[in-house]
Amino acid sequence: MNIYDIAELAGVSIATVSRVVNDSPKVSEKTKAKVRAIMEENHYTPNVFARGLGLNSMKTVGIICPDVSDDYMAGSVAYLEKSLRTYGYDCILYCSGYQYQDKVNAVELILKKRIDALLLVGSNYAGDGEETSTKYIAKAAREVPVFLINGYIHCQGVYCVLSDNYQIMYDTVSALTEAGRKRILFLYDSKSYSAAEKMRGYEDALRDNDLPIRKELEIFEQNKILKVRDRLLAEKGLEFDAVVASDDGMAVGAVKYARKKGLSVPEDVNIIGFNNSELAVCCEPELSSIDSRSEVLCKTAVDSMMMALSGHPVRHKKIIPCCFIKRRTTDF
Amino acid sequence: MNIYDIAELAGVSIATVSRVVNDSPKVSEKTKAKVRAIMEENHYTPNVFARGLGLNSMKTVGIICPDVSDDYMAGSVAYLEKSLRTYGYDCILYCSGYQYQDKVNAVELILKKRIDALLLVGSNYAGDGEETSTKYIAKAAREVPVFLINGYIHCQGVYCVLSDNYQIMYDTVSALTEAGRKRILFLYDSKSYSAAEKMRGYEDALRDNDLPIRKELEIFEQNKILKVRDRLLAEKGLEFDAVVASDDGMAVGAVKYARKKGLSVPEDVNIIGFNNSELAVCCEPELSSIDSRSEVLCKTAVDSMMMALSGHPVRHKKIIPCCFIKRRTTDF
DNA sequence: ATGAAAGCGCTAACAG
DNA sequence: CTGTTAGCGCTTTCAT
Numbered sequence A, B: 001m002n003i004y005d006i007a008e009l010a011g012v013s014i015a016t017v018s019r020v021v022n023d024s025p026k027v028s029e030k031t032k033a034k035v036r037a038i039m040e041e042n043h044y045t046p047n048v049f050a051r052g053l054g055l056n057s058m059k060t061v062g063i064i065c066p067d068v069s070d071d072y073m074a075g076s077v078a079y080l081e082k083s084l085r086t087y088g089y090d091c092i093l094y095c096s097g098y099q100y101q102d103k104v105n106a107v108e109l110i111l112k113k114r115i116d117a118l119l120l121v122g123s124n125y126a127g128d129g130e131e132t133s134t135k136y137i138a139k140a141a142r143e144v145p146v147f148l149i150n151g152y153i154h155c156q157g158v159y160c161v162l163s164d165n166y167q168i169m170y171d172t173v174s175a176l177t178e179a180g181r182k183r184i185l186f187l188y189d190s191k192s193y194s195a196a197e198k199m200r201g202y203e204d205a206l207r208d209n210d211l212p213i214r215k216e217l218e219i220f221e222q223n224k225i226l227k228v229r230d231r232l233l234a235e236k237g238l239e240f241d242a243v244v245a246s247d248d249g250m251a252v253g254a255v256k257y258a259r260k261k262g263l264s265v266p267e268d269v270n271i272i273g274f275n276n277s278e279l280a281v282c283c284e285p286e287l288s289s290i291d292s293r294s295e296v297l298c299k300t301a302v303d304s305m306m307m308a309l310s311g312h313p314v315r316h317k318k319i320i321p322c323c324f325i326k327r328r329t330t331d332f
Numbered sequence C: 001a002t003g004a005a006a007g008c009g010c011t012a013a014c015a016g
Numbered sequence D: 001c002t003g004t005t006a007g008c009g010c011t012t013t014c015a016t
Helices: A001-012 A013-021 A029-041 A048-055 A073-087 A100-111 A130-139 A167-180 A193-208 A225-234 A248-261 A277-282 A293-308 B005-011 B014-020 B029-041 B048-055 B071-086 B100-111 B131-141 B165-178 B191-207 B225-232 B248-263 B278-282 B296-310
Strands: A060-065 A090-095 A116-123 A146-148 A158-163 A182-186 A219-220 A242-245 A270-274 A287-291 A316-318 A323-325 B060-065 B090-095 B115-122 B148-149 B158-163 B184-189 B219-220 B242-245 B270-274 B288-291 B316-318 B322-327
Touching: A001 A013, A001 A029, A013 A029, A029 B131, A048 B048, A060 A073, A060 A100, A060 B191, A073 A090, A073 A116, A073 A293, A073 B071, A073 B090, A090 A100, A090 B071, A100 A116, A100 A293, A130 A146, A130 A158, A130 B029, A146 A293, A158 A167, A158 A193, A167 A182, A167 A193, A167 A242, A167 A270, A167 A287, A167 A323, A167 B071, A182 A193, A182 A248, A225 A248, A225 B278, A242 A248, A248 A270, A248 A277, A248 B322, A270 B131, A277 B225, A277 B278, A293 A316, B005 B014, B005 B029, B014 B029, B060 B071, B060 B100, B071 B090, B071 B115, B071 B296, B090 B100, B100 B131, B115 B296, B131 B148, B131 B158, B148 B296, B158 B165, B158 B191, B158 B296, B165 B184, B165 B191, B165 B270, B165 B288, B165 B322, B184 B248, B191 B270, B248 B270, B248 B278, B296 B316
Parallel strands: A060 A090, A060 A116, A116 A146, A146 A158, A158 A316, A182 A219, A182 A242, A242 A270, A270 A287, B060 B090, B060 B115, B115 B148, B148 B158, B158 B316, B184 B219, B184 B242, B242 B270, B270 B288
Antiparallel strands: A090 B090, A287 A323, B288 B322
16 A cells, blocks of 8 residues: 555545645645545555655664663663654664774664664763774764764764763762771773763862872772672772772672671771662662763753754753762761 | 766666675676775665665564663663674664553554564563453564564464463472472562463462462562562561562562561571572672573574574474572572 | 656666 | 666655
């Protein structure tokens, strides 16, 4: 059942049918009603490919994230998908993995689908500061507007929405020092833009509070509870009275470590996670965590995208403040 | 830059270019090489819409799940996406929510995208046993092959891969009774097919072990840690010496409840979760959980889909056994 | 307000 | 092995 059939049945031309489908104002209400009725009766559905061919767009946005099975990204993707649908856009999803070359391939592949815009979820796409590490994104931005969630790249055509990881980390570590903590462990699992921002906040806070920056207190480990616990157990001579982690999983690892060592939380060691995930309330004692308000990030990104797609100017960088969720692993 | 341009530059016809693009065997290696070179030089990418129009397919499969931010579904979607890509298929994702009408709409909408196959993730789509509750799926199955992950519908064109929730539940509850547990609480959060299977396994096990089925020991609650904890706290006069939950979140809620009540786990109460998620290892003590091996389910589904898509016959129902992961909330 | 007709870029049947 | 050509179903001028 195609547009010709409908046109024939309705006794009009295909142009008219097309106009009805697109709700063009220059069709009389009467014909509209007639044609619509015929369409209903025959369960007519316009062929998206044919339409795509003509318009060179299918109202589809590409979403790439390293791994949707990650809690944070899953939440973001869920929100983005739902939100984009309300605007009539479909989502095609690619999970790129974390490897540079895989990310490049994913972007290249998804662009071939003639998406209307590209959404990159996770600061992993922001590169390492070197311009070459984000060249593939700059290239993509020449074809479609690119929206980066939780990362920043300065580049024409890429729009970034990020949570203020630096500030919240600075504030949190400062609060810890003010509460008398002297040896604050920083746990991180990636060299991404946001991880770097967190570390910068951590170091600046120490510096401004006259505490030394000790490299042995900055530990890089996978974001897995048991990995972190065992890593800490394996480090010998490592002493700390507080932990800030760049993800809840790592913070829970620290809690597990404390338990094994017979350290009490928060008395002996304050522990703070990041992302305010379900793990935080699962943890015992419940984990204080930083909420990066990913829904707000996503909402902002979608809003920006809709603006951009309709030709309006959009700011290249929007910063969303984070907030601290106090639970029972901290006492300040 | 389209196929005509390339044809012109290469001094061949568009048919030849098309053949090269599709790697047809009936083009000489020499021309292939020449044409390929031109394509490279000009960064030519075939227009997927035009191709879709002709073939009426874009090598795309639709994935619908109620909510990707759920751990289980996120894991499945991640796996499916990756796996389908290796077969050259793209994924378009819809999160339908849990409401019946929303699910119907999602299926209807996604079918308009002319997907090659439809993947339904989560037993939520299996309906409640009434045929009307799955009519929309049967209808979809008339257009494209439908694959149901972790649910069962008997219907032409829908292929189901499910974990054997009945059996593992039966076995687990039996083990509990053999270990002397008499009052086993069953926690569930949905009326889905798989939840019903779990309950059936639970009840059959009780019956076969000469224990009464007490409806007050079957508690329906949201799959949220604190909701479950508070619900149990609110129930008065409720006594139990074991808990089996249809999801880890609920089981952790039970652990939290036990802690509040000063009950020791597993001595006073054995607790068993489902899905073997990160929550299980986060929990204190670590949670025994049932692993439904969702990756195996997904792999099986994708394999079946590839078979079906290439015209091979496929079984309508495949059952994957679950396995019990013992951790510290059980002592048998 | 409506219709006729020219593409959009590609595939595949047919002809050589 | 290669070229010619007729669609695929829709949008969009350009006429009327």
